Structure formats: C-alpha cells, structure tokens
Amino acid sequence: MNWLQVLQDPNTQWVLAGCILLGISSGVLGSFAFLRGRSLMGDALAHAALPGVCLVFLLTGSKSIGFFLVGAAISGLLATYCITMITKHSRIKEDTALALNLSVFFGIGIVLLTYIQHSDSGNQSGLDKFLFGQAASLVGSDVNTMIAVSSVLLIITALLFKEFKLLSFDQGFGKGLGFPMGFLDGLLMVMLLMSVVIGLQAVGVVLMAAMLITPAVTARYWTNKLSTMVILSGLFGALSGAFGTLLSTQIQNLPTGPIIVLGSTTLFLFSLLFSPKRGILFRFLRFMQVRKKVLHQDILRSLYDVMEDSKKENSIPASFFSVERLAIKSGKQAQTVEKALRTLLKKGWVTQDKEDPQKWGFNQKGLHVAHSLVLNQRLWDLFQMHEQNFHGYTIDQSEEEIIPQLNGVQLEMMLKELEHHNMTPTLVAIQSYKIANHTPDQGGVTA
Amino acid sequence: MGIAHPDLPLSIRDITVAYQKKPVLRHVSLDIPEGRLIGIIGPNGAGKSTLIKSIQGLVPAASGQVSIYGKPFKEQRKLIGYVPQRESVDWDFPTDALDVVLMGRYGKLGWFKRPSKRDKEWAMECLSKVGMADYSNRQISQLSGGQQQRVFLARALAQEAQIYFMDEPFAGVDAATEKAIIQLLNDLKAQKKTVLVVHHDLQTVTEYFDYIVMINKRLIAAGPTEEVFTSDNLQKTYGGRLQFIGEHTAVHTDTNKKGALV
Structure with missing residues (x-):
C-alpha cells in the first residue's frame, strides 16, 4: 500500500x-x-x-x-x-x-x-x-x-x-x-x-x-x-x-x-x-572552549607576571622567557604551556626570541591584551578582598569583566586602591588606559 | 477573646502548631503594631518559620485565631505578601524572572484570568525596585542566589500587600543584595506597611529592626527592640546556647543597660 x-x-x-x-x-x-x-x-x-x-x-x-x-x-x-x-x-x-x-x-x-x-x-x-x-x-x-x-x-x-x-x-x-x-x-x-x-x-x-x-x-x-x-x-x-x-x-x-x-x-x-542549550554535545563544546580560553588567559597572565617580576628584580629586564619558567609560574605542564603558546603565536599575541626560539615574549598587541586581563583580574581580587569599601557599586559578580560595570569615578577610585595595595599592573602605563575606550593606546612601556 | 482591634495589622491569639502530635509552637499570642519592621528571632528549630506559615494557614494550626485589621485572616488574604525561603522551590523550573514576579499578581487576578499588560508593567516596576530590571528575561536558574532572593522580594512587592511575611530573606545572599533588601524594607516601612522578617543573625538585629518577636517553641517576648532585645530575654530564648552568642550580646548591652554576659 x-x-x-x-x-x-x-x-x-x-x-x-x-x-x-x-x-x-x-x-x-x-x-x-x-x-x-x-x-x-x-x-x-x-x-x-x-x-x-x-x-x-x-x-x-x-x-x-x-x-x-x-x-x-x-x-x-x-x-x-x-x-x-x-x-x-x-x-x-x-x-x-x-x-x-x-x-x-x-x-x-x-x-x-x-x-x-x-x-x-x-x-x-x-x-x-x-x-x-x-x-x-x-x-x-x-x-x-x-x-x-x-x-x-x-x-x-x-x-x-x-x-x-x-x-x-x-x-x-x-x-x-x-x-x-x-x-x-x-x-x-x-x-x-x-x-x-x-x-x-x-x-x-x-x-x-x-x-x-x-x-x-x-x-x-x-x-x-x-x-x-x-x-x-x-x-x-x-x-x-x-x-x-x-x-x-x-x-x-x-x-x-x-x-x-x-x-x-x-x-x-x-x-x-x-x-543547543542543554544538549550534551554543545555543553561539551562550550566546556572545551572555556577550558581553552582559561588556559590561554592563564598563560598570558603568567607571562605578564614573570615579566613584571623581572622588571622589579633586574635593572635590564628580560623580554623573553623559557617555557619551563612559565610552566612553573602557571603551575601547568611544560607541554601544555608550549601548545598554548603556539596557538597564541598564531593569534599574533606572543613572539619567539629570534636568538633563542625556546624563549617567548609578548608583542605589542599581546602585551595590551595581557594587561587588560591582569588589570581585570586584580580589580576583581581587590573588589573581593575589600567588598565593604565598594558598597554602592552595583557589581554582578557572575560577569567576567568588572571594568565595564564601573563608572568613571568608581574606576578611578579602584585604580587608586590598586596603587595603594601595590597591585597595579606596571607593564603598560596606567594613564594610557582610557575609560571610554577600553583599548589602550600604543604608548605603553614594554619591558 | 473578643474581636481584635481593627487598627492592628496582625493579631494572633493562642496559636499552637503540632507536627506529628508534638507541639512545635505553643500558645502564641501577639499584637503587632502597624508600620513596623519586625524581626522574628530565635534559635534553630524554635518555630520561627512555622509561626509565619501557620499565621497564613500554610501549616495547619492545632488551635488559635489570626485576625488582620480586625477581620479573620481568610477575608483579608489580599493584604498579605509572602516571601518563602529561597530553597523551597526548584530554580531549574522553565520560567524567567519577570514571570515569577507576575505570580505575585495571581491572587488579585483570581481564577482563569491571565496577567494583563498593566500587570506586566507593574511586575517590571517591582523588578526595578529590587535592582533587577536588566534581568527580567533571564532564566531563573541562571540567577545568583542573591538575585533569586531579590526576584522573590519583587514578587511579594507585586502583591501590593499591607503586611509582608519574609522567611529568612537574608540567608546566603551577597552584600549588595543584603543592602538592597534592607533598603526595600525601610521603604515599605515608610509606606506604613508592616513587615515581619524571620531572621537569625543576632548581630544585625538592632540595626535592621525596630520591633522584635523572640520565640523558642513559645513566645518569649515581643516589643520595640530597645526594650525587648535584652540579655535577659536572649538568655531565655537561646537557653544553654547563649555562650555561643556571648560576644554579640555584649555588643548590644550598651544600648539596653543590662549587665554584660560572660
């Protein structure tokens, strides 16, 4: 039929x-x-x-x-x-x-x-x-x-x-x-x-x-x-x-x-x-994406941190660092770090030392990206450690970025506090960080 | 007992509540004055939640009468707003914040009727009063604990009640939410509404409430905070557990002129 x-x-x-x-x-x-x-x-x-x-x-x-x-x-x-x-x-x-x-x-x-x-x-x-x-x-x-x-x-x-x-x-x-x-x-x-x-x-x-x-x-x-x-x-x-x-x-x-x-x-x-929202496949994909993003952010921050350390300790600070050093700083395996660095290289955020390709450093763009990440992280740290000082700030802690949630006065106030706690990220001059325009200008200090 | 005074927002006479044959709350009689912010305090298991539930008929009382502005509770139900404990519902329910707040309108709508555009506007207004206007379309499981609590508060506001019962609205919320809630409570008070709040943080009692009800399976004391929040009453309410709260009590002894506790 x-x-x-x-x-x-x-x-x-x-x-x-x-x-x-x-x-x-x-x-x-x-x-x-x-x-x-x-x-x-x-x-x-x-x-x-x-x-x-x-x-x-x-x-x-x-x-x-x-x-x-x-x-x-x-x-x-x-x-x-x-x-x-x-x-x-x-x-x-x-x-x-x-x-x-x-x-x-x-x-x-x-x-x-x-x-x-x-x-x-x-x-x-x-x-x-x-x-x-x-x-x-x-x-x-x-x-x-x-x-x-x-x-x-x-x-x-x-x-x-x-x-x-x-x-x-x-x-x-x-x-x-x-x-x-x-x-x-x-x-x-x-x-x-x-x-x-x-x-x-x-x-x-x-x-x-x-x-x-x-x-x-x-x-x-x-x-x-x-x-x-x-x-x-x-x-x-x-x-x-x-x-x-x-x-x-x-x-x-x-x-x-x-x-x-x-x-x-x-x-x-x-x-x-x-x-799309609750299915296993997309949840898994989203999870993998987040993992990758977190890894990349961690590596960028670690690189920034070791650079900052080096600037504090040495009169002639280093610009490039070994994978091992980054691995120790970030608490990850050297292999993972290297893989992430290669991806970041493709994105055009990090470069290899011309004399020693085992060593890695930021280029201009990567440094600014890392600077924003570090600044965001430290502002969150500050906010969470001294929440009472910032009451009246309407901050949604589930959001990833804190800066867009602050008005000019609040941001200035928090940046001052950062300075006070000696937490200011120092590799890009703070003044270059414009509130209205979140991409910093190119006049930053490189190591 | 006679008829309660029509000016009293809430008057309860001889309420006894029993679960499984054992009374959890005995012979509570209370007259609550209008326009106060009232804290209901007592140790865990003292029957604080049970009291506000039994007043609203949510748990059956073994005996007792409740009158609202001089009339029996059932006739005055529309004057009541309620904020249950946040954990009492499944937050993975398929709905958004605005929809939950709209539930506050259901009592006024009655059977069958759907919320109108005006109801929705009012619900939005209630959401903005708790600082949640930007989250109206957010699925409720994606709200933080504090935000969920604020949605519950907005829902109670949407009820446009005269008397509010709130079951531990401060439990497990962030600092911002705590501030938002206390601000809201004071606004309600300014509008001559009567708000009863189950609370268990003794440190904030004098700061938040101007009237308190102390219970531990029975009524210990009720009255203006400065008169009632004494070490003597705390001792009666918390019994052997008082040592725990010794330092908090000592803090308050300055204002209530009673001897400090060891």
Missing part, C-alpha cells in the same frame, strides 16, 4: 487520530507531572488502572473505553489515596510508597486478567492487550471517547494554566495567595489518570509512563518557558503518535504502541545530544 491509500483507509484514520490525540494530551499533562517531580506517578497510575479495567469487564461484560475509564479512574484514585496515606502516616517515603502500590495493584490486575481469560465469557479476547496495547483495535467509538476526554483535558489545562504553573513552581506561595493547592493537585492527578486511561488500549499499562514523561523531558531541552514547553511536549507526543501509527501500517508485525514509545525516545535522545 502506498501512503495515500493508507491514509484513505477509515480504520487507519481512526487509529491515527487516536494516537495523535493521545500523544497530545499525555504530552501536555506529562509536562506538569514531570515538573512536579511526579514522573513515576504516571507509571503507578497506569499499572493501578489494570485491576479497575478488569473488574469493570467482569461486572459489565462490556469493552467500551467509557466504562473502562470509570473502572480505571476508581482503582487509580484508590492507588493515589493509598500512596498519599502511606507517605503521610508512616516514615515511608513517596518513591517507596509508589513502588509498593504499583506492584500490588498490577499484581491484582494480572490475577483478574488471568481469571478472565480462563473464564468462558467468550468476549474476553483483546483484554490482555491492555498490557502492551494494541492501537489497531481502536474503533470509531473509542476514538470519539478519546476526543471527548482529551478535549476536556486540554481545555481545563488551558483555563487553569496559570494555576497549574503556580502549583508546579511554588505550592506554598500559591496557598498563601488563597488558591486551593490541595484541590488543584488532586485535579491534576485525576487529569493525569484520565490521560493514562485513554492511552491504555493503544499503548498499554506498561508503556504508558513513557507517553507521559518522554515528550515532557524532550521538550524541556528546547525551551526555558513553561508555555512553550507544554506545547512542544504535546507536539512531540503527537509526532510520535503519528510516527508509530504510520510505521506500523507500513511494515507487517510492528506493534504500534511500542513504536510510538521508541519514536518519542528517539526524539529524546536527539535532544539530549543536540539541543
């Missing part, structure tokens, strides 16, 4: 619609569960839904999602209640309470399921699909229920977005404002449960947690804004839903639910590695 034919098949359309809806609603609600640190709650709710579904089937003999919703909701709520009570009235922590309940409810569910399968009601086939889900069994009425439920969920989320944000970020503050945080928490839990229940038939008890959490975690990699994150999470859920459905219609014997989960996991892995 080609794609067009597949999409014209009404059965596929139902399944596709169902899986996309499911992806959206579980992605959106999963975001809040994830941010509330309740990632495992979805898993517990899904497992706890199983005995409810089985009981409803035993009592009514019907296999409609509507009935199952009620049963799953009741047993899910019971599980939530148990978890809350155990956490509240014993010393058992929430993760342990979750684990206890999840397995007990699931155990009961399996017992009931086995009983149903061995009974002779004749209508039981398909119920075991709730374990791993079977999207292909979705029919029109199921999808209608899913549409109704997920619309309700999305509308409530849109209406109470601000309240849910408050709940997820700062419950205590919200309570202080007068919002009933307990009620909102309960409501969110019920909504989470509803999105779990509509997913049971397609994805199954075991995999449902992935539908809730994976899109949310993935979305977090791409944004720092809650609204964007929630929308992205819904989108990722929908994408994986569509991907799973379409792939499993194209290739024989591919289960839809697990493919949906694998699809969303692929999105997650991609984000984990390649997201």
Whole structure:
C-alpha cells in the first residue's frame, strides 16, 4: 500500500487520530507531572488502572473505553489515596510508597486478567492487550471517547494554566495567595489518570509512563518557558503518535504502541545530544572552549607576571622567557604551556626570541591584551578582598569583566586602591588606559 | 477573646502548631503594631518559620485565631505578601524572572484570568525596585542566589500587600543584595506597611529592626527592640546556647543597660 491509500483507509484514520490525540494530551499533562517531580506517578497510575479495567469487564461484560475509564479512574484514585496515606502516616517515603502500590495493584490486575481469560465469557479476547496495547483495535467509538476526554483535558489545562504553573513552581506561595493547592493537585492527578486511561488500549499499562514523561523531558531541552514547553511536549507526543501509527501500517508485525514509545525516545535522545542549550554535545563544546580560553588567559597572565617580576628584580629586564619558567609560574605542564603558546603565536599575541626560539615574549598587541586581563583580574581580587569599601557599586559578580560595570569615578577610585595595595599592573602605563575606550593606546612601556 | 482591634495589622491569639502530635509552637499570642519592621528571632528549630506559615494557614494550626485589621485572616488574604525561603522551590523550573514576579499578581487576578499588560508593567516596576530590571528575561536558574532572593522580594512587592511575611530573606545572599533588601524594607516601612522578617543573625538585629518577636517553641517576648532585645530575654530564648552568642550580646548591652554576659 502506498501512503495515500493508507491514509484513505477509515480504520487507519481512526487509529491515527487516536494516537495523535493521545500523544497530545499525555504530552501536555506529562509536562506538569514531570515538573512536579511526579514522573513515576504516571507509571503507578497506569499499572493501578489494570485491576479497575478488569473488574469493570467482569461486572459489565462490556469493552467500551467509557466504562473502562470509570473502572480505571476508581482503582487509580484508590492507588493515589493509598500512596498519599502511606507517605503521610508512616516514615515511608513517596518513591517507596509508589513502588509498593504499583506492584500490588498490577499484581491484582494480572490475577483478574488471568481469571478472565480462563473464564468462558467468550468476549474476553483483546483484554490482555491492555498490557502492551494494541492501537489497531481502536474503533470509531473509542476514538470519539478519546476526543471527548482529551478535549476536556486540554481545555481545563488551558483555563487553569496559570494555576497549574503556580502549583508546579511554588505550592506554598500559591496557598498563601488563597488558591486551593490541595484541590488543584488532586485535579491534576485525576487529569493525569484520565490521560493514562485513554492511552491504555493503544499503548498499554506498561508503556504508558513513557507517553507521559518522554515528550515532557524532550521538550524541556528546547525551551526555558513553561508555555512553550507544554506545547512542544504535546507536539512531540503527537509526532510520535503519528510516527508509530504510520510505521506500523507500513511494515507487517510492528506493534504500534511500542513504536510510538521508541519514536518519542528517539526524539529524546536527539535532544539530549543536540539541543543547543542543554544538549550534551554543545555543553561539551562550550566546556572545551572555556577550558581553552582559561588556559590561554592563564598563560598570558603568567607571562605578564614573570615579566613584571623581572622588571622589579633586574635593572635590564628580560623580554623573553623559557617555557619551563612559565610552566612553573602557571603551575601547568611544560607541554601544555608550549601548545598554548603556539596557538597564541598564531593569534599574533606572543613572539619567539629570534636568538633563542625556546624563549617567548609578548608583542605589542599581546602585551595590551595581557594587561587588560591582569588589570581585570586584580580589580576583581581587590573588589573581593575589600567588598565593604565598594558598597554602592552595583557589581554582578557572575560577569567576567568588572571594568565595564564601573563608572568613571568608581574606576578611578579602584585604580587608586590598586596603587595603594601595590597591585597595579606596571607593564603598560596606567594613564594610557582610557575609560571610554577600553583599548589602550600604543604608548605603553614594554619591558 | 473578643474581636481584635481593627487598627492592628496582625493579631494572633493562642496559636499552637503540632507536627506529628508534638507541639512545635505553643500558645502564641501577639499584637503587632502597624508600620513596623519586625524581626522574628530565635534559635534553630524554635518555630520561627512555622509561626509565619501557620499565621497564613500554610501549616495547619492545632488551635488559635489570626485576625488582620480586625477581620479573620481568610477575608483579608489580599493584604498579605509572602516571601518563602529561597530553597523551597526548584530554580531549574522553565520560567524567567519577570514571570515569577507576575505570580505575585495571581491572587488579585483570581481564577482563569491571565496577567494583563498593566500587570506586566507593574511586575517590571517591582523588578526595578529590587535592582533587577536588566534581568527580567533571564532564566531563573541562571540567577545568583542573591538575585533569586531579590526576584522573590519583587514578587511579594507585586502583591501590593499591607503586611509582608519574609522567611529568612537574608540567608546566603551577597552584600549588595543584603543592602538592597534592607533598603526595600525601610521603604515599605515608610509606606506604613508592616513587615515581619524571620531572621537569625543576632548581630544585625538592632540595626535592621525596630520591633522584635523572640520565640523558642513559645513566645518569649515581643516589643520595640530597645526594650525587648535584652540579655535577659536572649538568655531565655537561646537557653544553654547563649555562650555561643556571648560576644554579640555584649555588643548590644550598651544600648539596653543590662549587665554584660560572660
């Protein structure tokens, strides 16, 4: 079959619609569960839904999602209640309470399921699909229920977005404002449960947690804004839903639910590695860049320092210094220092001694760069050592440079203090350092 | 008990709070005068935070009544601003500084409504009052501890309250933030607002606060700082731990005319 034919098949359309809806609603609600640190709650709710579904089937003999919703909701709520009570009235922590309940409810569910399968009601086939889900069994009425439920969920989320944000970020503050945080928490839990229940038939008890959490975690990699994150999470859920459905219609014997989960996991892995802000790759690259920058700055400063020392000690100061001397000064290995010097050479900041290429010194440009670095460093040192003297200065200590944060008077004052503490960098005349124009003029004193 | 005086911003009667059956705060009754900067002091575990939380109904009180300007707390909630401890939230939450400050408007907005443009302008103004206007779009995890604290203060300002409760706003902040906060507190005081601050640095008590409440699981003393901040009361509040604070106490004995402690 080609794609067009597949999409014209009404059965596929139902399944596709169902899986996309499911992806959206579980992605959106999963975001809040994830941010509330309740990632495992979805898993517990899904497992706890199983005995409810089985009981409803035993009592009514019907296999409609509507009935199952009620049963799953009741047993899910019971599980939530148990978890809350155990956490509240014993010393058992929430993760342990979750684990206890999840397995007990699931155990009961399996017992009931086995009983149903061995009974002779004749209508039981398909119920075991709730374990791993079977999207292909979705029919029109199921999808209608899913549409109704997920619309309700999305509308409530849109209406109470601000309240849910408050709940997820700062419950205590919200309570202080007068919002009933307990009620909102309960409501969110019920909504989470509803999105779990509509997913049971397609994805199954075991995999449902992935539908809730994976899109949310993935979305977090791409944004720092809650609204964007929630929308992205819904989108990722929908994408994986569509991907799973379409792939499993194209290739024989591919289960839809697990493919949906694998699809969303692929999105997650991609984000984990390649997201520009939080992804591993870019973080690693940024880290390497910073390391290199710090190394270069260290070498420039060390060279400046040894030059300054030499100027103090000798009447005829040296201009070029051996790698070993720099290595000792900077506390790094000679190899590292030499490599860095070669890079700096390419940048045109340092030069080799013409008579002894093992020795290194600044050229004019490099000296000014190093001077700015040293001055910045010493101003920071001064600021941190005598912070009280500089109150009223609005200094952001997380910034790298201090000079742009000072006004003319403050800079002058700090330069005076530097002089006073004998910390003034002496290789370029201080006067040449213009406040308005941070590149010093060329009249500096070279060693 | 009768109805509390309508001029009193805060009046609490016989508050007892119990966690796990054990009372952590017993029979606290207090009348707080208007327009004061009030320090709540006491040793670790004395119930300082518990007191301001129970006043606001954030932890259930086993007994007691709270009235705000003569009316029950619940009717007067909009008059209250709150700065929780900074550690109480996850700062990696996907939001920026301005958005956090906007949360201060949620109480006035009520259910369903979104913050308007005016709310946003007001939130920006609150951010600039704490010197954070340049950081409004900064993701909150990228703020320093002091900056996070200032965002929390701005959020409380956005509430436009009459009475503020602040839970250790000076804990772990840099010198600049400490100055900004104390400046802000004095501004609030000048506007006749009442500010209650949980504080545990005894050295700065006389400098910062003009009224103090001393507690250690029960109320020890409450009143203007110069009358109440005495070595005698400190002894009662801090018990055996007083030796620790001996030198700080000695510093203050000049102003309160009590004998120096050894």
